[in-house]
Amino acid sequence: MNPTPPDPSPHDESPDVPGFRSWRGVYLFVFGCFVVVVILLALFSRYFA
Amino acid sequence: MNTLDWIILLGTMLGIAAYGVWRTRNVDSLNTYLKGNQSTGWATIGISVMATQASAITFLSIPGQGFESGVGFVQNYFGLPLALIIVCAVFLPIYRRLGVYTAYEFLGRRFDAKTRLLSAVLFLVQRGLATGVTIYAPAIILSAVLGWRLDLTIICTGLLVIIYTVTGGSAAVNLTQRWQMAIIFGGMVTAFIVLLTKLPDGLGFSGAAHVAGAMGKLQAVDFSLNPDRRYTFWTGMLGGTFLMLSYFGTDQSQVQRYIGGAALREGRLGLMFNALLKIPMQFSILLLGALVFVFYQFEQPPVFFNQVEWHRHEQGANGAKFTALDAQFGAAFAEQKSAIKTWLTARTTHDATTETAARDAMLAAQKQVQELRSAAKAALLADDPRAKTKDSDYVFITFILDYLPHGAIGLLLAVMIAAALGSKAGELNALATTTTIDLWRHFRPLAAHDEARNVRVAKWFTAFWGFFAIGFALYASFAENLIEAINILGSIFYGVVLGIFLVAFFLKRVGGTAVFWAAVAAQLLVFILFFSLKISYLWYNLIGCAACAILSWILQWIMGSQSQLPKSPENA
Known part of the structure; x- marks a missing residue:
């Protein structure tokens, strides 16, 4: 029986994506886009209801 | 083609x-x-x-x-x-x-x-x-x-x-x-x-x-x-x-x-x-x-989109019933099409009362069409209890x-x-x-x-x-019906597997023996509940996962801390 592997380091590697210095920023951007998509879908539903 | x-x-x-x-x-x-x-x-x-x-x-x-x-x-x-x-x-x-x-x-x-x-x-x-x-x-x-x-x-x-x-x-x-x-x-x-x-x-x-x-x-x-x-x-x-x-x-x-x-x-x-x-x-x-x-709404669809199934019944002993349904559907469709056109015209008048009345008439016509589609499915089932009445999968391919x-x-x-x-x-x-x-x-x-x-x-x-x-x-x-059986089978096993992974990632003190027996017990619990309860099979995903995680933690607590065990080189 083996023990737990170590946690993934939060500073593992740079995302190498223009405009982002950390993966946390990428995740926040993706989640923010999801929120925007939901808002747009809600507005779409209301406009065409 | x-x-x-x-x-x-x-x-x-x-x-x-x-x-x-x-x-x-x-x-x-x-x-x-x-x-x-x-x-x-x-x-x-x-x-x-x-x-x-x-x-x-x-x-x-x-x-x-x-x-x-x-x-x-x-x-x-x-x-x-x-x-x-x-x-x-x-x-x-x-x-x-x-x-x-x-x-x-x-x-x-x-x-x-x-x-x-x-x-x-x-x-x-x-x-x-x-x-x-x-x-x-x-x-x-x-x-x-x-x-x-x-x-x-x-x-x-x-x-x-x-x-x-x-x-x-x-x-x-x-x-x-x-x-x-x-x-x-x-x-x-x-x-x-x-x-x-x-x-x-x-x-x-x-x-x-x-x-x-x-x-x-x-x-x-x-x-x-x-x-x-x-x-x-x-x-x-x-x-x-x-x-x-x-x-x-x-x-x-x-x-x-x-x-x-x-x-x-x-x-x-x-x-x-x-x-x-x-x-x-x-x-x-x-x-x-x-x-x-x-x-x-502007081009008449078939009353039932699986046309192969519909024609089979139409040519059977009770074919007259299906032909009559086709005729009723045609009349209801024409009424609905006319109501939609009236509503589209009413929208351009910017008169709320006229538009609301036209909209209500359109929705009433839509309801009548839907009722005839439901009646068509009921007629198929009455004619053959094993008839496949879900035709939404045939809509897009029929259009194509x-x-x-x-x-x-x-x-x-x-x-x-x-x-x-x-x-x-x-x-x-x-x-x-x-x-x-x-x-x-x-x-x-x-x-x-x-x-x-x-x-x-x-x-x-x-x-x-x-x-x-x-x-x-x-x-x-x-x-x-094996298709549904496979979906059920997936839900029965998926929850326990996810439970094992979540324990691996988040319950760091739990070791292999505890999680193994917890997974076996959780799987048995899911089987027992599946045969004794009448709930949607999707719930077994959640039940299996939660049972595996909770039982693992309890078993590890009973067995003692895993931290006394040797570490493997790759995890050290």
Whole structure:
């Protein structure tokens, strides 16, 4: 029986994506886009209801 | 279908398969065969993840879902971005750091061999049976509508995917899925454009959207807390996150798609690509279905879209009843069409009273049409209790065959077949990898260093699972309710497997023996509840996962802390 592997380091590697210095920023951007998509879908539903 | 359609269909499908075989004919490294090329970039990984999830039934059923119930089904995918972020932040770095071929190999290192074997066997049972359905479900619809022989459709598509998946393994799967997705996107965009040109003059996209919205088809987001509502924002966020986490994080058919690649960055960006695009993509397919609904408000549809089934009953002993229903439906459709035109005219008057009255008349006419469609299904059941009354899967294919120009028909059929091949290839690849790495190598540890032999064995297992899927799909044609049985089977096992993984990641003091016996007990509990309760089978995902996690923690607490045990080198 083996023990737990170590946690993934939060500073593992740079995302190498223009405009982002950390993966946390990428995740926040993706989640923010999801929120925007939901808002747009809600507005779409209301406009065409 | 004419010659042009056949040329496009066979040309694209055989061309992609031949390209996959030719480009990967020299693959002899186990790593490349099981994980794909080392140089695979994020775009290929992202497309491969998308292609594995999108089966043929996605492109047959989802437009039908949009036609029948509107675009609200998109909320089912609301949990996907959050689940993929969790997979990127927690699951993927550990899989990459340990250099595993399968997700279950990680469990072997985190816990022990018996836990790894248990989860691998649970995956093989569930996915092995489901892969037959992947090829059977579209084949039954395409063969019914196009008059193709069902057994030949299953065997031909099955053999095609076996040839290139056996030859090039994961490298071939990645390569062919990229082109298959290109065909899928091209075909769906073509269908969208052609559909817009087929709408009545002057209606346009905006007018069509207003008609669909007024008739209740464009309610994309529903914040209602009413538990009777099937698709809401809350069910999508809660249930969706849970289901997507288990699918993307622990199902080898997905894990295998993103653990390869040049670096951790490529897998992460591939998953984020899906987190960004999946919801807009599913919404577009549902919107296409809603626009097909609008189209059929101006062009008379059949009362029942599975025309083969309908004509069989129409020519039977009670045929007069079905002919009468056809006539009633025609009259109701004409009334509805007239009411819609009156409402569209009333909208331009900007008189609220006139518009409301016209809208009420339109909705009343719509209700009458819906009642006749329900009556048609009831008549089918009364005539034959085994009749298949779900016709929404036939809506889009009927539209394609009746209204798309030749060439586009071949392209759209290529979309369906490409989706079937892409998802089945990913599944076969995952089944063969799990069988080779988690079972065969476990029982033949001395063979682990003979790379050529490992590749040969993986190829044999790929072929085995391919023929198993074909055999199962052929058998499924004699027992249709097996499809639902497979979905139930998946829900029974999925929860416990996810429970094992969540314990591995988040309950750090729990060891292998505790989680193994907790998983066995949780699986037994799920079996007992399944045979004694009458609840939706989807709940067993949650029950299995929660039972496994809670029992693991309790057992470990009883057995004592795991921290006294020696650490393995790779985890130290």
